[in-house]
Amino acid sequence: MQTIFENLTIGAFAKAAGVNVETIRFYQRKKLLPEPNKPYGSIRRYGEADVSRVKFVKSAQRLGFSLDEIGELLKLEDGTHCSEAAELAAQRLADVRARLADLARMEVALSKLVSECCSQHGHVSCPLIDALHG
CATH class of the missing domain: 1.10.1660.10 (Multidrug-efflux Transporter Regulator; Chain: A; Domain 2)
Incomplete structure (x- = not known):
């Protein structure tokens, strides 16, 4: 049935x-x-x-x-190609770690610029806008 x-x-x-x-x-x-x-x-x-x-x-x-990487993983799905699958995953992990490092740098830069903007008073040039022009 x-x-x-x-x-x-x-x-x-x-x-x-x-x-x-x-x-x-x-x-x-x-x-x-x-x-x-x-x-x-x-x-x-x-x-x-x-x-x-x-x-x-x-x-x-x-x-x-990516879909191409998923296609490769599907070719390995019988479970006997663990080292190849691990290699694909290691590449993906390296990419994720690089993006996290980039995001951490962005966070530091933006945090600094936001705090500088908040400390400015009166008719002065905006630190954020100045930094983006520079």
């Missing part, structure tokens, strides 16, 4: 995966999700494996992986 997740229309599939129908079609065009055969005179049906695959893609996106 088939489970409810083995005979889904694209609309029901999208709902079960927590995305919209256009996301499903987009993932199919990007080759992240296979497009099932369309029986003559019928509609395509999707299953639980398809729902799991979309959830995998969405989880990877939340971790900052």
Whole structure:
């Protein structure tokens, strides 16, 4: 007996995966999700494996992986290529750390400029505007 997740229309599939129908079609065009055969005179049906695959893609996106990187991870999903997957994750981690460092520098600079703006009174040039012009 088939489970409810083995005979889904694209609309029901999208709902079960927590995305919209256009996301499903987009993932199919990007080759992240296979497009099932369309029986003559019928509609395509999707299953639980398809729902799991979309959830995998969405989880990877939340971790900052690009669609190309996700495609690579999907090629490694049999679980026997942990070192390759770890290498992709290490690259992503390095990018995240670099962005965090950039954000920390931005925070320091903006904090300094905001405090300088707050300390100025009267008709003087705005330190923030001056810094942006400089």
